[in-house]
Amino acid sequence: MPLPSLNGQRVAIIGGSSGIGFAVAECALAEGAQVVIASSKAANVEAAVRSLSQGASGSGVDVSDEVSVATFFEGLGAFDHLVFTAGDWGPHLFSGPIAKMDVGSASEALKVRFWGALIAIKHAQGLISPNGSITLTDGVLAHRPRKGAPLSTAFGGAIEHLTRGLAVDLAPIRVNAVCPGLVLNEKLNRSRELVRQQTERQLIPRGADPSEVAQAYLYLMRGGYTTGQVLIVDGGLMLT
Ligand SMILES: NC(=O)c1ccc[n+]([C@@H]2O[C@H](COP(=O)([O-])OP(=O)(O)OC[C@H]3O[C@@H](n4cnc5c(N)ncnc54)[C@H](OP(=O)(O)O)[C@@H]3O)[C@@H](O)[C@H]2O)c1
DSSP states (O other): OOOOOOTTOEEEEETTTSHHHHHHHHHHHHTTOEEEEEESOHHHHHHHHHHSOTTEEEEEOOTTOHHHHHHHHHHHOSEEEEEEOOOOOOTTSOOSOGGGOOHHHHHHHHIIIIIIHHHHHHHHGGGEEEEEEEEEEOOGGGTSOOTTOHHHHHHHHHHHHHHHHHHHHTTTSEEEEEEESOBOOTTGGGOHHHHHHHHTTSSSOSOBOHHHHHHHHHHHHHOTTOOSOEEEESTTGGGO
16 A cells, blocks of 8 residues: 555645644645645735745635635635644633633634634535545643633633544544644744743653644644544643
8 A cells, every 4th residue: 555645635724824734734735735725814825825835825714704714615626634723812812810701702712713613614524525634723731721721721622522523423534633732833932931931841841843743734634544533742741
């Protein structure tokens, strides 16, 4: 049997204009995939496509707007793999004492990362090849809760259970998730002290380069016998 490869496969990456999604795009292109990246700000998408190699294209899509998502997938047509790394970092990502939580604002926190993923899958699943896959994203707070951040733990758990539910519901399309630890994106690169504090007790005591996490998405896209799984890439945090 030939070694599985993404060569010639069509990969759509929502959230692909920066961070983890951009790194997945780079790695998939290097393997010969055709990659379509998408995110809410057209200027970000254009800049990202310019810095990716040949085989990349892009489009604006706002996953908090179902019409925008439906239009994006209608225009995309048939493809093989959906990767979802979209996430916003607004003040609604509540952290602090629960008594001070603004419930209305906190419920916005799930709009892009959870509901956005589900809306994307709703409109994508009929276009994904039967041998294809969907890979979602949560975060290590799902398994290692931190004081003041119960919402992030709940969000991660929701994505992981959605992954298992959809793996059954959408089979034979495979559905998996990547659960990263701290990944050095543009925002976190500016907060060295925060990165140090949050990673110093890990077995690998540093933040991940996005390319190190991207490899997990590539494995899950290629791995034709893997579904309903969560792949944790956390620098060993779970063992400390
Ligand atoms: N970085 C970490 O340490 C870390 C750790 C654990 C889990 N995660 C998970 O991984 C996800 C990605 O992290 P990252 O570091 O790659 O973040 P990032 O660099 O900020 O990338 C987020 C991407 O989402 C897009 N996006 C934001 N709102 C959107 C919307 N409404 N519709 C469509 N796209 C939207 C952004 O582009 P536009 O602004 O153009 O929309 C961007 O391309 C996070 O959201 C989180 O769920 C990250």
